[in-house]
Amino acid sequence: MSGDKPKGAVEVIHPPNKIKARVGPAGKGMDPNLLARAEAAAAKAQENVDFTVQANPELAKAAEEVSLLLSDRENQTKHLNNLFNIVHDLRGGGGNFGYPLVTRIGGMLCRYLEGRSSVGMVEVEVLRSLVDAMRAVVSNKLKGDGGPVGQELCASLERLVG
Amino acid sequence: MMGYRLDRLTVLVVDDNQHMRSLVRTILESLGVSQIVEARDGAHALEKMGQTQIDLLIIDWNMEPMDGLSLTRHLRTSAESPDQFVPVIMLSGHTERARVMQARDAGVTEFMAKPVSARSLYARIVSIIENPRPFVRTKDYFGPDRRRQMLPFDGPDRRKASDGGEAAAKPGQPLTGAQQAALTRTKDTIKSMQKS
Secondary structure, three states, X not given: OEEOOOEOOEEEEEOOOHHHHHHXXXXXXXXXXXHHHHHHHHHHHHHOOOHHHHHHHHHHHHHHXXXXXXXXXXXXXXXXXXXXXXXXXHHHHHOOOOOHHHXXXXXXXXXXXXXXXXXXXHHHHXXXXXXXXXXXXXXXXXXXXXXXXXXXXXXHHHHHHO | OOOOOXXXXXXXXXXXXXXXXXXXXXXXXXXXXXXXXXXXXXXXXXXXXXXXXXXXXXXXXXXXXXXXXXXXXXXXHOOOOOOOOOOEEEEEOOOOHHHHHHHHHHOOOEEEEOOOOHHHHHHHHHHHHHOOOOEEXXXXXXXXXXXXXXXXXXXXXXXXXXXXXXXXXXXXXXXXXXXXXXXXXXXXXXXXXXXX
16 A cells, blocks of 8 residues: 655545456456346346335325424424435435336425425425325336326426426 | 456445345346345444455445445544445435535545446446545545546436525425416326326
């Protein structure tokens, strides 16, 4: 390992490239055949997962958290965090398992929550619409771009959250 | 052309979602990685690292009790870290610039926004092999040099840090006419979906 002399308060260290040493010097860049194989395997694995099994109970929890924002105002910050975390996870999984609309709407919700530590009735109504929209997408199994209905839903939500 | 011998790597996949772990495992196996260790959260990952020499971590952000950020910070700065220099790829649903910066400041090597794809994961592994970053120690930070920009994705979600956020955070602001119309339209669409 090599370390440059500290310049002011900054020390730069060049650790040995252990990974390179392990995988050998033969490769360069991505191997297109290997990539194609990995993409095919990933697509097959994604098809075998029914995202709705995970999403339905999580969205029910999200809806409950939205309700608690007004009925349990004392703990609103906690409920906002819970809501964010639930939707964040769904947003991550939706795109991978056939429901990019969940990712898109979940992204809107997460962005809407960014920087908000408290909400009033107006915001709760917006949040409820976003959660209801995700529930409608999942219960109608609106995969892919969701067709005209899915697109209409996203367009109106985007106008709503700006 | 002979490629990298990825079969020689031991990769630790840390995610509380079993489907996501399984997907990452499938991609890694297809790329030739044969030694894959799984953990369900940060604390579990540290336990696994105590048992096996890990070459690369692929970690989720949101996990309990120890999330991906805390795990990365522990790896970089704790006296009990099993390997301060181990490469960390953070996989996350977060795409906001501020969040990416937060991951960078915790010491992740590469950031990757979900949805995960074989191409993006492979690209990051190759980048770690071919373009290792020096480590930097300052009063407040220890980890990979942060001067190389981490670009998480190019999708439609991308937004500037100045969009929304704090400026839009005053509670109780009434909706504009256009927003009210959009809310009504949204509710009508959801209602029609529930009927069908």
